[in-house]
Amino acid sequence: MSINIDPAAIELDAEPGRRHAPQPRMSFRKWVRELGWRHLIGIAVVIFAAFPLVYVLSASLNPGGTLTGSNALFRSFSLENYVDLFTDPNRPYAAWFANTMVIGLVTSAGTVFLGALAAYAFSRLRFTGRRVGLLSLILVQMFPQLLAVVAIYLLMRGISDIFPVLGLDSQIGIILVYLGGALGVNTYLMYGFFNTIPTSIDEAAKIDGAGHARIFFTIILRLVAPILAVVGLLSFIATTSEFVIASTLLSSNDKLTLAVGLFRLVSDETNSNYPVFAAGAVLAAIPVMALFLWLQKYIVGGLTAGAVK
């Protein structure tokens, strides 16, 4: 569950503060030499980046049901594949979708909560082993969970014998496994943000008679909301894209996540299942992309405005 996203990068997307004075109109020849080639490269990159996505959208709208038919872009329009997606009991897409959302949301909520608790302890409390604890969190996180997938599978198989609800082929089981990765990079990220909030706020509340739990839940958690959103989003994206652990732990067809279900659908029969897969992919991508674009603004706003000044 390594997260290959850095929130700094999200922040960077904001426009730079400075504005350049309008340039005087340049001659056409100069435009070609200085800017024209940049536009050519820009167009080439946009085609490279966006074409596969356009292709999927087109394939999903193309009736006919094979890959060959999908090569004619936007030649015809039909929602046949979308209907197919929800009516074939052999590929319970709705169930996969719901499973992915449940697992993703619960895991990210759990990750945020566990991470915030730990970050609060590391940031506000002084205890022996604090520094060692922080360092070992970074160390542990270098080894993503998927490296131990064999051991995780066998552990869950063992738990299945005692607690079938928490073992193999169970959503609760896989959420528990994912929460094992809750501390680590996330805690470190939050720890940094917690440190930016002045301790004088805690002290004032303490003098006013608030206990530690009250300070944490009603004051600190609100002030660190932006970082909670970042961690929640990263964790949600990482969890919903996770394939290795999900494919080993989940087996029955109606318990799969989108990643596993769609992979099985399209890798078995690429040609005949592709248009239906494309429809599934479009529907699966919409919430993630929407969340990404929507929260990006929130995150940028939160990080730059700052809840505490």
Add this chain to the structure above:
Amino acid sequence: MTTTVSKDSTATRKRSISTAPPSMKVLAVKILFLAIVDAVAVFAMSMLFFRGDWLVLGIVAVTTLLVNIVYLSPGLLPGKYLTPGLIFLAVFQVFVVVYSLYIAFTNYGDGHNSTKEDAISAIVLQNTQRVEGSPTYRVQLVEGPGGLGLLATSPEGEVLVGTQQEPLQPLDPGAVTLDGDRAVAAEGWTSLQQQDVLQRQQEVAALQVPLSDDLADGFLRTMDARNAFVFQSVFVYDEAAGTMTDTTTDTVYADLGNGQFETEGGEVLGTGWQIVVGPENFLYPFENPRFGGALLGVAAWTFAFAILSVGLSFFLGLFLALTLNDPRMRSRKVYRVLSILPYAFPSFLSALVWLGLLNTEFGFVNEVLFGSANIPWLTDPWLAKFSVLLVNVWLGFPYMFLVCMGALQSIPEELTEAATVDGANGWQVFRGIKFPLLLVSTAPLLISSFAFNFNNFNTTYMLTRGGPRMEGVTENVGHTDLLITLVYKTAFEGGNRDYGLAAALSILIFIVVAAVSAISFRQTRALEDLH
């Protein structure tokens, strides 16, 4: 946000100065949570008790006790905040690593899945034959809490009941309903109707009810759900000698310490058990040079894949950041948003999208771009490598583009201006000032990107499943396999799952990742010190 806080604090300040005791609500929530945790723990412990798992039982008991102490005693604040996360971390992140290490030293896998006792009873049960001239029992299929069972009436008229796990036991005649000379129902058991029997035909055919605790006495089996015969196993286990004898051929199989029954001549019974085999899994590549060679190839490609992925996406991203960030371009924002689309698209879908684009017979690339050519993008060893890299660069360059753009913007303009005043041209400014500064600020990201791509399972597995398969190697190793996909394939794919070998391979990755991170983080510190 700030205003709410100050309002809150003035309000509380008026109320009291001394620390208030925890409110009833908080206390109730706390006790409720602890009660749930304890209930689950007690249930787990009782299950473990019945199974005789004393070690795990002890661990669960100690952990539960610690959790209760932490939350019930005043003070121990850090504990209260750290315990929940640490428990998950300890079980699913730290323990599994230690467990991997243990598995790597065992023969765990298909054919070696369980304990010796399980293996013995499996061998005995799987090889039964009807005893010639044995009596016929009239039976009725019944279901009880222990699963499917046989309600049998012996030729002497005695009524017995038993399941796969529980040997036949006589029943009190008062608790049995008779239909002629055949018992058809018994108290505490549900009799199966004809159509249930038909539906569960396979289960019924596999049902073997032991006659007594000693498996050598034989089993009752039924084919037609009305009559049952005594079956005896072809194999007899001699407890004193620890040997398994095939009574049809009088071959004696002994436990020679390899986790299986085998003869001196090397004949092996299919079902074995799990034992610690020492470094055997680690020596396997050396003892099987073909696999060893394939493994070296995989390791080399893993490094090449990770380095090329990071390098190519970084330079493409940097090139774009330099090209498209010209303030005179009015449409640069459009280019930027459109070219980071692959970054926002869910990564697990990307490889599958490309799977269709690159399909040999019907894919868009072959059909439209190359005029119906049949270029084996995913099935030729070198082209498959190229395709995996192409897709991974497609996935990775938007991130690098964003990172480079941000890093370039954060370089103070004065530096560039000073260099220009000193007579440096654009390339010199970039080469001598911008690029080194950029490298310093992006180095940690490049390293974590390398670590990520070193284990980039999804792109490779979803696109090629590691294939095309290498020729001349018996194990399932492919030309685009990364170490992590090889681990997965060894453990979970094909007919011969080998958890031991897979765990040993993952230990190998652990070592590589640890070494790379250690070296590179030292390197970055050196870079930072320099500037």
